[in-house]
Amino acid sequence: MSQILLFTKNPLNEQVFEDRLRQLGHEVFTTKELVELCLLDTANHDFIQIFHQIILSETIANVEVKELVKTLNNYTIPIFRKSDEPVDEAQLEEWQKLGITEWIESRPSIESLREKLSCDKLTNESKIVFLPKTKEKLSLARLALSSGELKLFVILYEQKNQTIPREELCLRMWNRGKSNSSMSQLSVMVKHLKAKLASKGITGPIIETCWGRGYRLHETVNEQICVDTNELKYGNE
Template sequence: MKKIMVLTKNILAEVDLQTKLQQLNFEVFVTSQTMDGLFLDQMPSACLNYFDFIVISELITESEMNTILPFLQQNGMPIFRKVDKVVSENVKKDIQNNILSGWICASMPKDRLRDLFSSKKLVTSEKTEGCTFGKRVSLTDLPLSKNEKKFFSIIYESNGKLVTREELCLQIWKRCDHSTMSQLSSIKKRIEKKLRDQQLPDEFAKTSWGKGYVMNQHLYEYIA
Protein backbone atom coordinates (compact mmCIF):
# COMPACT_ATOMS: atom_id res chain seq x y z
CA MET A 1 0.00 0.00 0.00
CA LYS A 2 1.43 3.38 -1.01
CA LYS A 3 1.75 5.95 1.75
CA ILE A 4 1.00 9.66 1.40
CA MET A 5 1.79 12.43 3.88
CA VAL A 6 -0.32 15.59 3.64
CA LEU A 7 1.27 18.67 5.23
CA THR A 8 -1.33 21.22 6.26
CA LYS A 9 -2.27 23.82 8.86
CA ASN A 10 -5.73 22.38 9.48
CA ILE A 11 -6.38 18.64 9.25
CA LEU A 12 -10.14 19.19 8.89
CA ALA A 13 -9.55 21.05 5.62
CA GLU A 14 -8.09 17.86 4.10
CA VAL A 15 -10.97 15.48 4.89
CA ASP A 16 -12.36 15.34 1.33
CA LEU A 17 -8.97 14.60 -0.23
CA GLN A 18 -8.07 12.12 2.50
CA THR A 19 -11.34 10.24 2.03
CA LYS A 20 -10.88 9.93 -1.74
CA LEU A 21 -7.30 8.70 -1.40
CA GLN A 22 -8.25 6.16 1.26
CA GLN A 23 -11.05 4.89 -0.96
CA LEU A 24 -8.34 4.29 -3.57
CA ASN A 25 -6.48 2.17 -0.99
CA PHE A 26 -3.73 4.70 -0.25
CA GLU A 27 -2.53 5.03 3.34
CA VAL A 28 -2.89 8.73 4.19
CA PHE A 29 -1.32 10.58 7.11
CA VAL A 30 -2.58 14.17 7.49
CA THR A 31 -0.57 16.31 9.88
CA SER A 32 -0.25 19.90 11.00
CA GLN A 33 2.32 19.19 13.73
CA THR A 34 4.98 18.07 11.24
CA MET A 35 5.08 21.61 9.84
CA ASP A 36 6.34 22.89 13.19
CA GLY A 37 9.08 20.27 13.17
CA LEU A 38 10.17 21.26 9.67
CA PHE A 39 10.33 24.97 10.51
CA LEU A 40 12.28 24.25 13.68
CA ASP A 41 14.54 21.80 11.82
CA GLN A 42 13.59 19.06 14.29
CA MET A 43 12.03 16.56 11.88
CA PRO A 44 14.24 13.47 11.37
CA SER A 45 14.60 12.83 7.64
CA ALA A 46 14.12 9.12 8.35
CA CYS A 47 10.49 9.84 9.27
CA LEU A 48 9.81 11.18 5.79
CA ASN A 49 11.39 8.09 4.25
CA TYR A 50 8.40 6.08 5.46
CA PHE A 51 6.19 7.85 2.90
CA ASP A 52 6.06 7.47 -0.88
CA PHE A 53 4.53 10.88 -1.66
CA ILE A 54 4.18 14.27 0.01
CA VAL A 55 1.28 16.67 -0.58
CA ILE A 56 1.65 20.31 0.50
CA SER A 57 -1.73 21.87 1.28
CA GLU A 58 -2.90 25.15 -0.22
CA LEU A 59 -3.18 26.41 3.38
CA ILE A 60 0.62 26.57 3.45
CA THR A 61 1.81 29.82 1.87
CA GLU A 62 4.25 30.02 -1.04
CA SER A 63 6.87 31.47 1.32
CA GLU A 64 6.42 28.65 3.83
CA MET A 65 6.55 26.03 1.09
CA ASN A 66 9.79 27.48 -0.27
CA THR A 67 11.26 27.28 3.24
CA ILE A 68 10.56 23.57 3.69
CA LEU A 69 11.11 22.38 0.10
CA PRO A 70 14.92 22.08 0.34
CA PHE A 71 14.55 19.67 3.27
CA LEU A 72 11.77 17.68 1.59
CA GLN A 73 13.72 17.40 -1.66
CA GLN A 74 16.63 15.71 0.10
CA ASN A 75 14.50 12.59 0.46
CA GLY A 76 13.77 12.40 -3.25
CA MET A 77 10.10 11.43 -3.10
CA PRO A 78 7.52 13.09 -5.40
CA ILE A 79 6.03 16.29 -3.96
CA PHE A 80 2.60 17.54 -5.03
CA ARG A 81 1.08 20.95 -4.41
CA LYS A 82 -2.59 20.93 -3.46
CA VAL A 83 -4.49 23.89 -4.90
CA ASP A 84 -8.01 25.18 -4.44
CA LYS A 85 -9.17 25.76 -8.02
CA VAL A 86 -6.63 27.93 -9.84
CA VAL A 87 -3.05 26.77 -10.39
CA SER A 88 -0.71 29.71 -9.78
CA GLU A 89 2.10 30.64 -12.14
CA ASN A 90 4.62 29.86 -9.39
CA VAL A 91 3.31 26.30 -9.09
CA LYS A 92 3.46 25.87 -12.88
CA LYS A 93 7.09 27.06 -12.88
CA ASP A 94 8.00 24.72 -10.01
CA ILE A 95 6.52 21.80 -11.95
CA GLN A 96 8.40 22.80 -15.13
CA ASN A 97 11.64 23.05 -13.13
CA ASN A 98 11.02 19.62 -11.52
CA ILE A 99 10.78 21.17 -8.06
CA LEU A 100 7.24 19.84 -7.75
CA SER A 101 5.97 16.62 -9.32
CA GLY A 102 2.52 18.04 -10.03
CA TRP A 103 -0.58 19.60 -8.55
CA ILE A 104 -3.82 18.15 -7.19
CA CYS A 105 -7.09 19.43 -5.80
CA ALA A 106 -9.77 17.86 -3.63
CA SER A 107 -12.35 18.14 -6.42
CA MET A 108 -10.35 15.89 -8.75
CA PRO A 109 -12.17 12.68 -9.71
CA LYS A 110 -10.79 9.57 -8.03
CA ASP A 111 -9.56 8.01 -11.25
CA ARG A 112 -7.44 11.11 -11.94
CA LEU A 113 -5.94 10.97 -8.44
CA ARG A 114 -5.25 7.26 -8.83
CA ASP A 115 -3.41 7.82 -12.11
CA LEU A 116 -1.35 10.69 -10.69
CA PHE A 117 -0.08 8.75 -7.70
CA SER A 118 0.30 5.47 -9.57
CA SER A 119 2.38 6.88 -12.41
CA LYS A 120 5.10 8.49 -10.31
CA LYS A 121 8.26 6.54 -9.60
CA LEU A 122 8.47 5.63 -5.94
CA VAL A 123 11.53 6.50 -3.90
CA THR A 124 11.68 4.38 -0.78
CA SER A 125 14.23 3.78 1.92
CA GLU A 126 14.75 1.15 4.57
CA LYS A 127 16.45 3.69 6.83
CA THR A 128 13.91 4.58 9.48
CA GLU A 129 16.13 4.99 12.52
CA GLY A 130 14.71 7.39 15.08
CA CYS A 131 11.20 7.29 13.64
CA THR A 132 8.24 5.24 14.83
CA PHE A 133 5.94 5.96 11.86
CA GLY A 134 4.77 2.63 10.50
CA LYS A 135 5.49 0.73 13.71
CA ARG A 136 2.90 -0.16 16.31
CA VAL A 137 3.88 0.83 19.83
CA SER A 138 2.39 -0.89 22.83
CA LEU A 139 0.41 1.34 25.17
CA THR A 140 2.33 -0.15 28.10
CA ASP A 141 5.60 1.08 26.55
CA LEU A 142 4.55 4.73 26.53
CA PRO A 143 6.25 6.74 29.33
CA LEU A 144 2.99 7.95 30.87
CA SER A 145 2.24 8.64 34.51
CA LYS A 146 -0.53 6.71 36.26
CA ASN A 147 -3.24 9.30 35.58
CA GLU A 148 -1.96 10.01 32.06
CA LYS A 149 -2.17 6.30 31.26
CA LYS A 150 -5.70 6.13 32.67
CA PHE A 151 -6.74 9.16 30.61
CA PHE A 152 -5.22 7.76 27.41
CA SER A 153 -6.58 4.23 27.97
CA ILE A 154 -10.13 5.46 28.54
CA ILE A 155 -10.06 7.50 25.32
CA TYR A 156 -8.29 4.71 23.41
CA GLU A 157 -10.80 2.05 24.47
CA SER A 158 -13.80 4.21 23.58
CA ASN A 159 -13.54 3.08 19.92
CA GLY A 160 -14.12 6.57 18.56
CA LYS A 161 -17.09 7.41 20.79
CA LEU A 162 -17.30 10.63 22.79
CA VAL A 163 -16.02 10.29 26.36
CA THR A 164 -17.45 13.04 28.55
CA ARG A 165 -15.34 15.02 30.97
CA GLU A 166 -17.49 13.70 33.81
CA GLU A 167 -16.81 10.09 32.79
CA LEU A 168 -13.07 10.73 32.68
CA CYS A 169 -13.03 12.33 36.13
CA LEU A 170 -15.03 9.51 37.68
CA GLN A 171 -12.85 6.81 36.15
CA ILE A 172 -9.55 8.53 37.00
CA TRP A 173 -10.28 10.00 40.46
CA LYS A 174 -13.60 8.37 41.46
CA ARG A 175 -15.06 11.86 41.81
CA CYS A 176 -16.02 14.79 39.61
CA ASP A 177 -15.62 18.38 40.77
CA HIS A 178 -14.03 21.64 39.67
CA SER A 179 -10.59 20.49 40.79
CA THR A 180 -10.59 17.25 38.78
CA MET A 181 -12.25 18.81 35.72
CA SER A 182 -9.59 21.53 35.56
CA GLN A 183 -6.81 18.91 35.45
CA LEU A 184 -8.04 17.19 32.27
CA SER A 185 -6.65 19.67 29.73
CA SER A 186 -3.26 19.68 31.49
CA ILE A 187 -3.09 15.89 31.39
CA LYS A 188 -4.00 15.92 27.69
CA LYS A 189 -1.21 18.42 26.93
CA ARG A 190 1.35 16.33 28.83
CA ILE A 191 0.33 13.21 26.90
CA GLU A 192 0.66 15.09 23.59
CA LYS A 193 4.18 16.21 24.52
CA LYS A 194 5.21 12.67 25.41
CA LEU A 195 3.80 11.34 22.13
CA ARG A 196 5.84 13.97 20.27
CA ASP A 197 8.92 12.93 22.23
CA GLN A 198 8.30 9.36 21.03
CA GLN A 199 7.96 10.70 17.45
CA LEU A 200 4.34 9.59 17.32
CA PRO A 201 1.42 11.69 16.01
CA ASP A 202 0.40 13.75 19.02
CA GLU A 203 -3.17 14.64 18.03
CA PHE A 204 -4.54 11.60 19.83
CA ALA A 205 -7.92 13.09 20.83
CA LYS A 206 -10.25 15.70 19.42
CA THR A 207 -11.74 18.06 21.97
CA SER A 208 -15.49 18.59 21.89
CA TRP A 209 -15.62 21.82 23.86
CA GLY A 210 -17.70 21.61 27.01
CA LYS A 211 -18.46 17.94 26.38
CA GLY A 212 -15.40 15.70 26.27
CA TYR A 213 -12.94 13.95 23.97
CA VAL A 214 -12.99 11.63 20.96
CA MET A 215 -10.07 9.41 19.95
CA ASN A 216 -8.46 10.25 16.61
CA GLN A 217 -8.88 7.10 14.54
CA HIS A 218 -5.44 7.26 12.89
CA LEU A 219 -3.74 6.68 16.28
CA TYR A 220 -4.97 3.08 16.25
CA GLU A 221 -2.47 2.51 13.42
CA TYR A 222 0.44 3.41 15.70
CA ILE A 223 -0.52 2.29 19.21
CA ALA A 224 -1.62 -1.24 20.08
Protein backbone atom coordinates (compact mmCIF):
# COMPACT_ATOMS: atom_id res chain seq x y z
CA MET A 1 0.00 0.00 0.00
CA SER A 2 1.32 3.43 -0.97
CA GLN A 3 0.49 6.92 0.17
CA ILE A 4 -0.42 8.90 -2.93
CA LEU A 5 -0.65 12.68 -3.28
CA LEU A 6 -3.13 13.65 -6.00
CA PHE A 7 -2.94 17.25 -7.23
CA THR A 8 -6.09 18.55 -8.93
CA LYS A 9 -8.00 21.72 -9.74
CA ASN A 10 -11.33 19.99 -9.08
CA PRO A 11 -11.54 17.26 -6.37
CA LEU A 12 -15.01 16.23 -7.59
CA ASN A 13 -13.41 15.15 -10.87
CA GLU A 14 -11.24 12.60 -9.06
CA GLN A 15 -13.83 10.51 -7.21
CA VAL A 16 -13.89 7.54 -9.62
CA PHE A 17 -10.10 7.55 -9.93
CA GLU A 18 -9.68 7.72 -6.14
CA ASP A 19 -12.01 4.73 -5.73
CA ARG A 20 -9.85 2.67 -8.06
CA LEU A 21 -6.70 3.59 -6.16
CA ARG A 22 -8.33 2.59 -2.89
CA GLN A 23 -9.47 -0.70 -4.39
CA LEU A 24 -5.77 -1.45 -4.83
CA GLY A 25 -5.16 -0.66 -1.17
CA HIS A 26 -3.54 2.75 -1.61
CA GLU A 27 -4.11 5.73 0.67
CA VAL A 28 -4.99 8.85 -1.32
CA PHE A 29 -4.72 12.50 -0.33
CA THR A 30 -6.42 14.70 -2.92
CA THR A 31 -5.70 18.41 -2.79
CA LYS A 32 -6.54 21.57 -4.70
CA GLU A 33 -4.97 24.09 -2.33
CA LEU A 34 -1.48 22.59 -2.45
CA VAL A 35 -1.24 23.13 -6.20
CA GLU A 36 -0.81 26.86 -5.70
CA LEU A 37 1.48 26.30 -2.69
CA CYS A 38 3.86 24.16 -4.71
CA LEU A 39 3.99 26.78 -7.46
CA LEU A 40 5.50 29.24 -4.96
CA ASP A 41 9.30 29.09 -4.83
CA THR A 42 9.34 30.53 -1.31
CA ALA A 43 6.99 27.92 0.20
CA ASN A 44 8.12 24.99 2.34
CA HIS A 45 7.44 21.77 0.46
CA ASP A 46 8.94 19.24 2.88
CA PHE A 47 5.51 17.69 3.51
CA ILE A 48 5.85 16.05 0.08
CA GLN A 49 8.42 13.54 1.31
CA ILE A 50 5.86 11.57 3.34
CA PHE A 51 4.23 10.38 0.09
CA HIS A 52 5.35 7.49 -2.12
CA GLN A 53 3.87 8.67 -5.41
CA ILE A 54 2.45 11.88 -6.87
CA ILE A 55 -0.25 12.13 -9.52
CA LEU A 56 -0.99 15.33 -11.43
CA SER A 57 -4.59 15.50 -12.66
CA GLU A 58 -5.72 16.32 -16.18
CA THR A 59 -7.50 19.34 -14.65
CA ILE A 60 -4.10 21.04 -14.30
CA ALA A 61 -2.83 22.83 -17.40
CA ASN A 62 0.39 21.63 -19.01
CA VAL A 63 2.15 24.92 -18.31
CA GLU A 64 1.41 24.54 -14.59
CA VAL A 65 2.42 20.88 -14.63
CA LYS A 66 5.84 21.87 -15.96
CA GLU A 67 6.25 24.37 -13.11
CA LEU A 68 5.05 21.87 -10.51
CA VAL A 69 7.51 19.27 -11.72
CA LYS A 70 10.39 21.72 -11.20
CA THR A 71 9.53 21.75 -7.49
CA LEU A 72 8.65 18.07 -7.19
CA ASN A 73 11.88 16.99 -8.87
CA ASN A 74 13.72 17.93 -5.68
CA TYR A 75 12.34 14.72 -4.15
CA THR A 76 12.90 11.09 -5.06
CA ILE A 77 9.20 10.48 -5.63
CA PRO A 78 7.73 9.17 -8.91
CA ILE A 79 5.43 11.69 -10.62
CA PHE A 80 2.55 10.57 -12.83
CA ARG A 81 0.57 12.69 -15.26
CA LYS A 82 -3.09 11.67 -15.50
CA SER A 83 -4.78 12.60 -18.74
CA ASP A 84 -7.70 11.86 -21.07
CA GLU A 85 -5.35 12.29 -24.03
CA PRO A 86 -2.90 9.50 -24.96
CA VAL A 87 0.69 10.43 -25.78
CA ASP A 88 3.00 8.85 -28.32
CA GLU A 89 6.51 7.68 -27.48
CA ALA A 90 8.14 10.93 -28.58
CA GLN A 91 5.82 13.04 -26.42
CA LEU A 92 6.26 10.72 -23.45
CA GLU A 93 10.03 10.96 -23.81
CA GLU A 94 9.81 14.75 -23.72
CA TRP A 95 7.69 14.64 -20.56
CA GLN A 96 10.07 12.18 -18.95
CA LYS A 97 12.96 14.55 -19.62
CA LEU A 98 11.03 17.17 -17.68
CA GLY A 99 10.54 14.78 -14.76
CA ILE A 100 7.30 12.87 -15.39
CA THR A 101 7.77 9.18 -14.59
CA GLU A 102 4.79 7.75 -16.43
CA TRP A 103 1.44 8.61 -18.08
CA ILE A 104 -1.83 7.33 -16.57
CA GLU A 105 -5.22 7.24 -18.25
CA SER A 106 -7.90 9.16 -16.37
CA ARG A 107 -10.16 6.09 -16.30
CA PRO A 108 -7.79 3.13 -16.28
CA SER A 109 -8.66 -0.49 -15.59
CA ILE A 110 -7.72 -1.83 -12.18
CA GLU A 111 -5.09 -4.07 -13.77
CA SER A 112 -3.36 -1.34 -15.77
CA LEU A 113 -3.41 1.03 -12.79
CA ARG A 114 -1.92 -1.68 -10.58
CA GLU A 115 0.96 -2.24 -12.99
CA LYS A 116 1.61 1.47 -13.53
CA LEU A 117 2.06 1.91 -9.78
CA SER A 118 4.05 -1.29 -9.35
CA CYS A 119 6.81 -0.87 -6.81
CA ASP A 120 9.42 -2.77 -8.86
CA LYS A 121 8.50 -0.86 -12.02
CA LEU A 122 8.98 2.48 -10.28
CA THR A 123 12.34 1.46 -8.88
CA ASN A 124 13.64 0.48 -12.30
CA GLU A 125 12.18 3.27 -14.40
CA SER A 126 11.71 6.34 -12.21
CA LYS A 127 13.81 9.40 -12.79
CA ILE A 128 17.11 9.89 -11.01
CA VAL A 129 17.12 12.72 -8.51
CA PHE A 130 20.43 13.84 -7.06
CA LEU A 131 20.75 14.87 -3.45
CA PRO A 132 22.56 18.11 -2.70
CA LYS A 133 26.31 17.51 -2.88
CA THR A 134 26.93 19.52 0.27
CA LYS A 135 24.68 17.33 2.42
CA GLU A 136 26.68 15.18 4.82
CA LYS A 137 25.60 11.76 5.97
CA LEU A 138 23.99 11.56 9.40
CA SER A 139 25.24 9.01 11.88
CA LEU A 140 22.59 6.45 12.82
CA ALA A 141 23.44 7.08 16.47
CA ARG A 142 22.43 10.74 16.11
CA LEU A 143 18.91 9.86 15.00
CA ALA A 144 17.84 8.96 18.57
CA LEU A 145 15.78 5.95 17.52
CA SER A 146 13.98 3.79 20.07
CA SER A 147 15.15 0.17 20.40
CA GLY A 148 12.22 -1.02 18.27
CA GLU A 149 12.78 1.64 15.61
CA LEU A 150 16.50 0.82 15.48
CA LYS A 151 15.82 -2.90 15.11
CA LEU A 152 13.36 -2.28 12.28
CA PHE A 153 15.79 0.08 10.53
CA VAL A 154 18.65 -2.42 10.75
CA ILE A 155 16.50 -5.25 9.35
CA LEU A 156 15.48 -3.10 6.39
CA TYR A 157 19.01 -1.73 5.94
CA GLU A 158 20.61 -5.18 5.80
CA GLN A 159 18.27 -6.22 2.99
CA LYS A 160 20.07 -3.81 0.61
CA ASN A 161 16.89 -2.21 -0.73
CA GLN A 162 15.13 -5.56 -1.26
CA THR A 163 11.49 -5.96 -0.27
CA ILE A 164 10.87 -7.83 3.00
CA PRO A 165 7.48 -9.53 3.47
CA ARG A 166 5.49 -8.24 6.42
CA GLU A 167 5.24 -11.76 7.88
CA GLU A 168 9.05 -12.05 7.96
CA LEU A 169 9.37 -8.62 9.56
CA CYS A 170 6.95 -9.61 12.32
CA LEU A 171 8.93 -12.78 13.00
CA ARG A 172 12.24 -10.94 13.17
CA MET A 173 10.84 -8.05 15.20
CA TRP A 174 8.76 -9.93 17.78
CA ASN A 175 9.23 -13.63 17.03
CA ARG A 176 5.60 -14.09 16.10
CA GLY A 177 3.87 -14.64 12.79
CA LYS A 178 1.08 -12.97 10.88
CA SER A 179 -1.91 -11.76 12.89
CA ASN A 180 -4.10 -8.66 12.88
CA SER A 181 -2.33 -7.46 16.01
CA SER A 182 1.23 -7.93 14.74
CA MET A 183 0.41 -6.45 11.32
CA SER A 184 -1.16 -3.41 12.95
CA GLN A 185 1.84 -3.02 15.27
CA LEU A 186 4.23 -3.26 12.32
CA SER A 187 2.29 -0.64 10.35
CA VAL A 188 2.48 1.77 13.30
CA MET A 189 6.20 1.07 13.79
CA VAL A 190 6.94 1.76 10.11
CA LYS A 191 4.98 5.02 10.26
CA HIS A 192 6.83 6.14 13.42
CA LEU A 193 10.22 5.27 11.92
CA LYS A 194 9.48 7.21 8.73
CA ALA A 195 8.32 10.22 10.72
CA LYS A 196 11.41 10.08 12.97
CA LEU A 197 13.82 9.93 10.03
CA ALA A 198 11.97 12.70 8.17
CA SER A 199 12.14 14.91 11.28
CA LYS A 200 15.93 14.47 11.28
CA GLY A 201 16.19 15.72 7.70
CA ILE A 202 16.17 12.42 5.79
CA THR A 203 14.44 13.09 2.46
CA GLY A 204 12.63 10.93 -0.06
CA PRO A 205 10.08 8.13 0.39
CA ILE A 206 12.40 6.60 3.08
CA ILE A 207 10.44 3.35 3.47
CA GLU A 208 8.53 2.10 0.45
CA THR A 209 5.35 0.07 0.83
CA CYS A 210 5.19 -2.55 -1.93
CA TRP A 211 1.53 -3.42 -2.31
CA GLY A 212 0.76 -7.04 -1.42
CA ARG A 213 4.44 -7.77 -0.71
CA GLY A 214 6.01 -5.84 2.15
CA TYR A 215 8.39 -3.00 2.91
CA ARG A 216 11.83 -1.91 1.81
CA LEU A 217 14.23 0.90 2.59
CA HIS A 218 14.55 3.36 -0.28
CA GLU A 219 18.01 3.37 -1.86
CA THR A 220 18.59 7.09 -1.18
CA VAL A 221 18.52 6.46 2.59
CA ASN A 222 21.94 4.79 2.26
CA GLU A 223 23.23 8.04 0.79
CA GLN A 224 22.01 10.02 3.78
CA ILE A 225 22.72 7.82 6.81
CA CYS A 226 26.08 6.45 7.94
CA VAL A 227 25.84 3.06 9.68
CA ASP A 228 28.73 1.23 11.41
CA THR A 229 28.98 -2.46 12.26
CA ASN A 230 28.43 -1.94 15.99
CA GLU A 231 25.06 -0.28 15.29
CA LEU A 232 24.07 -3.19 13.08
CA LYS A 233 24.97 -5.65 15.84
CA TYR A 234 22.98 -3.69 18.43
CA GLY A 235 19.96 -3.50 16.16
CA ASN A 236 19.90 -7.28 15.75
CA GLU A 237 19.85 -7.97 19.49
